[in-house]
Amino acid sequence: MKMKSLAIASILAFLLFANPVAAQDNWSYQRCLDYALSHNLTLQQSVLQKRLQELTLKQNRLSQLPTINAGANAGYRFGRSIDPTTNTFVSQNLFNAGLNMNFDADLFGWFTKQNAIAASKYQVYAANYQLEKARNDMGVNVANAFLQILLAEEQVKISKAQVDLSMAQLDNTKKLVAAGSVPESNQADLEAQLARDSSALVTAQNNSIIRVLTMKALLNLDFAVPFQTELPENIQSVSLLNLAETDPEMVFSAALANQPGYKADEAMVKAANRNLASARGALYPSLSIGGGAGTNYANTNYRQYGAPIPYIDTVGVVNVNGSMYPAVKPGAFRMTELTPFGEQFSNNFGQNVGVTLSIPILNAWQLRGNVERAKIDQQDKLLTLDINRQKLRQDIYTAHADAVGALQKYQAALTTERASQKAYDFATKRFNVGLMNTVEYVTTQTNLFRAQIDRVSALYDYIFKIKLLEFYRDQRISL
Template identity: 40%
Template sequence: MEALSVLPSISDVLHSAFFVYFCQMKHTLLVLTALGAALAVHSQVKWSLEQCVEYAVEHNISVKQADVQARMDRLTLDQSKAALYPTANSQHSAGYQFGRSIDPTSNQFTTNEILFANHSLNVNADLFNWFRKRNTVAANGFSYEASVAKFDKARNDVALNVANAYLAALLSNEQINAAVVQLQQSREQRDNVKKQVLAGALPELNLAEMETQLANDSATLIGTRADYRLRLLQLQALLNLDAATVFDVQAPPVDSIPVEPLSELEPAVVFNSALVNLPQQKINELNVKAAAKNVLVARAAMYPSIGLFGGLDTRYSNTQKLLPANFQSGVVPIGFVDINGTNYVVNSLQNIPAGFNKNTYFRQLSNNFSQNLGIGLNIPIFNGNQARTNWKKAKLNVASQELLQEQDAQTLKQDIYQAHTNAVAAIEKFHASEIAAASAQKAYDFARKRFEVGLLKPIDLITNQNNLFKAKINMLSAQYDYVFKLKLLEFYKGSGIKLHH
């Protein structure tokens, strides 16, 4: 009994087990909490423009489609190069024939059931085809280079769209900051008026007007935050990033965004640079070259071509089961002749098989082995005028590509000159908005001082405050507008899109 008393009770055991389990669960929960916090911190890292562009270039669907098309054109180019070499094909067949047919080994009619097999190897090579294949390779090479340029264009287009959406998000974020300041000022003014109303220095109407202004400013702040979220969602769509992903962007001060002086972005200089640097111009140039090579390809189809061919052939038939081993001379009746009503046998001295060997499968393949080698001449005479029509179409396609190249150059020049005009107007508008914002700030400062000493009604202070808010928003909008327009000129020039030095 004393020994048994030393053993722990069942309740003690359960208590100890529960304590160990609780400690383990507590440790697991701590680890999961720390991991979740780390993931949350990581997901809240703000994206820079460079990160957005890099991610968009890798994940945007349009860029992926351009990449797939470039790889397909690369395969077409590789295939056209492989077509320069001779072709070789091997055919093998086996079958069973019955009824009246031709024995494939003796070429005689027979009614026997035959098990047969045929084997052949054929080689063909072009000796001269007016450089049709070589020009096809050149045309496909230009087409592939154009596809690579299209891929670069897709990347540039995505980068430009991302930069536009990014700057729009930054502007929306600046509007939030302005709305926060506006709300803070309204709250301070409301609290000040409330104290004076409670002291009997001002009527309750003044407090009601301030409460209305505070409510309006609160609604403005909510609207700007919603607009910022929509801007982020639009940017996420360009990145092909899940809308449910926690996402935010870095907000560098607009004054820190580097822009080239307008004097270095003259439209003529930008246009000449764009003709060299922009992928679209390379695409058009390469398409013209490819079209010119296709004219030569189409023309070659109208002329004769010379080719070399060769082949190996053999066959087997189960009707040829025996093969003569040796021969001996003998008289063999070959027919009858009628002389005065009497038929006489006509005999012939021939070599008659004296022994036979088995005609095996491989022995037949060896005995029936044949070869052929020759030169072929293909002369197109009349094929529904198809070759000449294709040639004429190819020449018209060259003219079409040249017109497209000219049209794109004209459009590019017009866009650049228009962008430069818009940039000049945007800078002038920004400078005007700076003056307006400074004047509105001065008017608000005077109005606030007068309001604090009781010389101005709250409604007049509210009017000046709203004018200041609108002036700041207009100045921010004008500033981001001219920054983007200068960035657009930099993009045309080939400087890329950057928001920092």
């Protein structure tokens, strides 16, 4: 029995008096929220989605500018080929090079690009609303995690107080047993109760650690960083639910005006309408203007230079009175050389400009398929809007019912705790004078412990649910 008591005392000394080596760092709800908004990985993904939509809008806007492309080419040709500088056939190895530039611009396309730009604008609006919704949801998640930590810490405090009380009762009972006033079985019963209370304390402390780890994961905070919550002022004196100010239909009307998720759905419907108009515009003829310029070089292009050089060319013989004389013809020729690179580029430079009318007739049903897909997407976005609107109403009515139920549960828990405290006070007096046995006394003490835990749990459950209802109404949470 003495060894058992010594082991229990050692465990309790470790639990109650051991302090963490690392210094604690106080974290308020607002600090947790600010850190989460800057470091949470899911929010960072939402920021990237917003940037992608902004990039799409930028690309669609720039698509209205003319398309300009430049190119260069060089290569060898072998055997019979066409000289690009003279457009004649040559039968020799040919080296050629060229430069070209082309442009193309839309003149009229039934506002296809303009509608695509408008659709991208609404998609950017939707991305902004989605990011705002993600930030608001993060506020709810952080508030829930923060309240869970506070609840776990309160449970640890209650469990420690219960252990302290059991230790004090055990010490007093040991003295009474030694004096022969009470049987030794009373001491054994209290030692068993102390062991149960110590186990409950370990469970509460472990639960507190898990709640802190959950918060750190939400914040994307290193698990080795010290974390100590900063208790909000007047957290215990939370206001009661005002049914007039939190009527579910009134909250729903406010949510439709303020809820960014619903605004995002509306923006996506407008984007789908514009995408449908853009797809329909592609079914009609389009008018565009285009042009280009280019030049080339070939190593078969020669030029003449210098003054003509006369010469006599014998073309045959003639018979004059039986005598044969050569027949000659005077001529002249000029020296030749490969035309210089720059001169060829200058001589061969050409330009073109023209207008093109494009009439879609048969494109393997691609254009009409795009229209049908845009129609389906439009209907899908409308259904999404209606579904989310219905879900928002359901969530608000559910949150209101939960808040009312949590209030009633909290009030019942308060009543139970008061009654359990009164019963425990009477039991303590009766136990001290020997009018109650240990089992009955321990049962009364356990009932008070459970009532205290239930009251704290009901309190923080009610706080979260009333704050959730206020969040739907105001789109913000404050603790």
